[in-house]
Amino acid sequence: xxxxxxxxxxxxxxxxxxxxxxxxxxxxxxxxxxxxxxxxxxxxxxxxxxxxxxxxxxxxxxxxxxxxxxxxxxxxxxxxxxxxxxxxxxxxxxxxxxxxxxxxxxxxxxxxxxxxxxxxxxxxxxxxxxxxxxxxxxxxxxxxxxxxxxxxxxxxxxxxxxxxxxxxxxxxxxxxxxxxxxxxxxxxxxxxxxxxxxxxxxxxxxxxxxxxxxxxxxxxxxxxxxx
Amino acid sequence: xxxxxxxxxxxxxxxxxxxxxxxxxxxxxxxxxxxxxxxxxxxxxxxxxxxxxxxxxxxxxxxxxxxxxxxxxxxxxxxxxxxxxxxxxxxxxxxxxxxxxxxxxxxxxxxxxxxxxxxxxxxxxxxxxxxxxxxxxxxxxxxxxxxxxxxxxxxxxxxxxxxxxxxxxxxxxxxxxxxxxxxxxxxxxxxxxxxxxxxxxxxxxx
Numbered sequence: 001x002x003x004x005x006x007x008x009x010x011x012x013x014x015x016x017x018x019x020x021x022x023x024x025x026x027x028x029x030x031x032x033x034x035x036x037x038x039x040x041x042x043x044x045x046x047x048x049x050x051x052x053x054x055x056x057x058x059x060x061x062x063x064x065x066x067x068x069x070x071x072x073x074x075x076x077x078x079x080x081x082x083x084x085x086x087x088x089x090x091x092x093x094x095x096x097x098x099x100x101x102x103x104x105x106x107x108x109x110x111x112x113x114x115x116x117x118x119x120x121x122x123x124x125x126x127x128x129x130x131x132x133x134x135x136x137x138x139x140x141x142x143x144x145x146x147x148x149x150x151x152x153x154x155x156x157x158x159x160x161x162x163x164x165x166x167x168x169x170x171x172x173x174x175x176x177x178x179x180x181x182x183x184x185x186x187x188x189x190x191x192x193x194x195x196x197x198x199x200x201x202x203x204x205x206x207x208x209x210x211x212x213x214x215x216x217x218x219x220x221x222x223x224x225x226x227x
Numbered sequence: 228x229x230x231x232x233x234x235x236x237x238x239x240x241x242x243x244x245x246x247x248x249x250x251x252x253x254x255x256x257x258x259x260x261x262x263x264x265x266x267x268x269x270x271x272x273x274x275x276x277x278x279x280x281x282x283x284x285x286x287x288x289x290x291x292x293x294x295x296x297x298x299x300x301x302x303x304x305x306x307x308x309x310x311x312x313x314x315x316x317x318x319x320x321x322x323x324x325x326x327x328x329x330x331x332x333x334x335x336x337x338x339x340x341x342x343x344x345x346x347x348x349x350x351x352x353x354x355x356x357x358x359x360x361x362x363x364x365x366x367x368x369x370x371x372x373x374x375x376x377x378x379x380x381x382x383x384x385x386x387x388x389x390x391x392x393x394x395x396x397x398x399x400x401x402x403x404x405x406x407x408x409x410x411x412x413x414x415x416x417x418x419x420x421x422x423x424x425x426x427x428x429x430x431x432x433x
Contacts, residue, residue, distance in 0.1 A: 002328075002331065002332025002333065003328060003332055003333055003334050004324070004325075004327075004328040004332035004333075005332060007324050007327070007328075008324060008402075010402070010405075010406075011398055011401055011402035011405060011406075012398060012402070015383065015398055015401075017394075017398065035334045035337060035338055036334075038338045039338050039409075042338065042341055042409055042412075042413070043405060043409055045341065045349060046349065046358075046405070046408065046409050046412060047377055047405070049349035049350055049354075049358070050358065050373075050377040050378055050408075051377060051378065051380060052350060053350075053355060053358065053359075053378060054355065055248050056248050056251045056252050056255070056261075057248075057251070057261075058244075058247050058248060058251075059243070059247050059251070059265060059268060059269070060265065063265060063268075063269050064243070066269065067243065067269065067272050067273070067276075068236065068239075068240065070272075070273055070276050071236060071239050071276050072236065074276050074277065075234040075236075151281055162388055162391075163387070163388065163390075163391030163392070164390065164391025165391070182298055182301070183294070184286070184290070184294045184388065184389065184391065186286050195281070195283070197278075197281075214391065215391045
């Protein structure tokens with residue numbers, strides 16, 4: 001084994017993915033080669049040092065406070081009777097706060113009305129694949145999704161791998177999708193599923209193709225009706 | 228997480244404490260500067276607050292949190308996500324240590340010694356700056372892999388899951404990243420030792 005070949009396997013060696021004969025080959029080389037030994041030792045020292053680099057700074061107090069306010073606001077909205085007392089605040093300030101709170105609630109309610117979010121599970125197993133690697137497979141009819149949906153779990157066909165997936169709603173002539181999302185697929189009891197936040201509120205009702213693909217791979221298409 | 232769903236502010240605060248530094252580091256690996264990274268982390272937590280009821284224990288909380296962070300970071304730097312896509316094809320062809328060797332595979336130069344207490348020297352303020360610079364100059368995928376694996380101590384499985392890459396790909400990216408950082412540190416020590424008249428450039432480490 002040459003020095004170049006030994007160094008090229010440094011990471012595989014550390015990650016313990018080499019066969020025992022390859023490991024023996026590397027160790028035999030290291031025993032006789034001072035330069036490669038130095039390289040491996042440096043690699044090890046560097047990895048240890050990188051694990052002990054000074055911690056990055058925390059969020060600024062201002063950002064932190066904004067987060068806590070957002071959290072409180074969210075909580076108080078889910079339990080509407082927990083209103084903060086406004087006693088003791090000057091009348092003018094009280095009016096301002098009331099207006100702001102009123103506006104904020106009005107705006108939040110608007111947002112909720114538009115997205116009216118709820119969660120559905122769309123089973124893509126055994127559905128017809130129109131295009132894609134596996135050719136045409138007959139299956140159940142098209143998928144139907146409501147425009148109000150913003151959170152969909154897709155159960156992927158058997159054998160789909162975990163990882164990042166792209167989901168997109170295409171018009172039947174393809175082109176730029178009017179809605180798309182990225183999500184990480186999880187394998188649970190032989191079933192691969194992705195949970196995607198898909199905004200269909202701006203997709204007009206009609207027939208579409210639902211495209212699903214692992215990052216960097218080709219699309220698989222499923223017939224889709226948006227209501 | 229269940230406490231937070233029930234509205235426990237202290238639990239939420241504790242959760243932010245636990246993850247904010249890691250998140251800032253990973254966000255920085257995606258978007259470059261720390262101001263933008265802080266905004267990405269803030270947006271991530273806002274999305275968490277909003278979407279907490281959607282979290283279903285199907286994945287670990289950490290995976291869920293960092294997948295939101297990743298999405299926020301990609302949104303923030305669209306050009307970087309383009310960079311991500313371009314890079315994904317050409318990863319395996321890069322030869323990081325090639326120039327260190329001659330045609331027969333022998334070392335072209337003597338790797339410099341890093342000193343008798345290399346670890347403490349590596350963690351000296353100046354060297355730390357060089358390590359950060361070396362990481363910052365990596366292509367984005369390599370930067371993310373080395374940040375997660377070596378700075379944050381994630382397992383290779385966790386990194387593959389978050390990035391949606393294969394184990395082999397993860398190892399290739401890690402190898403390239405480590406190789407480049409190590410070469411930069413080598414150069415740094417070589418240069419530094421040139422100044423005070425070569426204290427044993429051939430010596431072996433203890």
